[in-house]
Amino acid sequence: MKNRKTPKPKKPIYKRIWFWIVVVIVVVVIGNSLGGGKNDKKDTASSSTAKIEKSSSSASAKQDSGSSKEAEPSKSSETKPSAPSVPMEYKNALTKAKSYSSMMHMSKKGIYDQLTSDVGEGFSAEAAQYAVDNLKADYNKNALEKAKSYQSQMAMSKDAIYDQLTSDAGEKFTAEEAQYAVNNLPA
Numbered sequence: 001m002k003n004r005k006t007p008k009p010k011k012p013i014y015k016r017i018w019f020w021i022v023v024v025i026v027v028v029v030i031g032n033s034l035g036g037g038k039n040d041k042k043d044t045a046s047s048s049t050a051k052i053e054k055s056s057s058s059a060s061a062k063q064d065s066g067s068s069k070e071a072e073p074s075k076s077s078e079t080k081p082s083a084p085s086v087p088m089e090y091k092n093a094l095t096k097a098k099s100y101s102s103m104m105h106m107s108k109k110g111i112y113d114q115l116t117s118d119v120g121e122g123f124s125a126e127a128a129q130y131a132v133d134n135l136k137a138d139y140n141k142n143a144l145e146k147a148k149s150y151q152s153q154m155a156m157s158k159d160a161i162y163d164q165l166t167s168d169a170g171e172k173f174t175a176e177e178a179q180y181a182v183n184n185l186p187a
Contacts, residue, residue, distance in 0.1 A: 011020070014109055017160040043046045052067045069174035076181050084130075086130075086170050087127070089123060089124065089127045090126075090130040090131065090178075091129035092123070092127075093115050093127040093130060094130065094131040094134055095109050096115060096121055096123075096131070097115060097128075097131035097132060097135045097137075097174055098135060100114060101135060101137040101142060102113075102137075105141075105142040105143075105145040105149075105166075106142060106171070107139060107142065107143065107172045107173040107174070107177065108132050108137070108139055108173055109172040109173075110137075110171055110172040110173075111128075111131070111132055111135070112129070112132050113172070114132075115128035115131060115132075116128045123177065128183070139173065139174075140177050140179050140180045140181070142173075142177075143165055143171070143173045143178055143180060144163060144180065144181040144184050144185070146171055146173075146181065147161050147165060147178075147181035147182060148185065148186070150164060150165075151185055151186075158182045158185065161178075161181070161182060162178050162179070162181075162182045162187070164180060165177070165178035165182075166178045
């Protein structure tokens with residue numbers, strides 16, 4: 001009678017290996033569907049820029065409706081030929097370049113590198129080149145603003161600031177722009 005084996009009690013489901021494998025797979029699938037990739041970022045930026053352009057064009061259309069009908073065709077004829085000639089990617093790259101220049105005071109090479117970087121904006125080389133070529137920026141002013149920042153926040157010497165401004169690992173300003181900045185730093 002003692003030879004009879006008593007049946008083993010069943011393990012709870014959370015102690016079984018197959019349960020945890022299924023849980024991990026479900027979590028990964030949900031994470032991938034919710035997480036998105038770096039391409040989603042570009043799409044979002046493009047769509048938000050498109051929305052801004054649409055809203056600004058509708059606002060200008062409202063303003064034009066109050067003006068005479070003779071002026072309206074000339075404005076639309078001026079805008080229509082220029083709009084299709086520049087691809088949306090180029091316009092978006094130019095918008096990003098403007099913000100890098102005005103808010104972060106970046107150099108021309110720094111902006112180009114940021115626009116084309118895979119970990120940065122990921123624009124094509126052509127779009128980035130269009131952006132830096134059409135950007136109306138004062139790079140001497142940008143270099144001076146960066147230099148002031150280094151001087152006040154990091155207490156760097158003028159020589160160290162010059163090196164940082166011209167370094168390929170740093171700000172990537174030209175030698176002339178960096179020299180202008182160092183020469184115009186407050187004492």
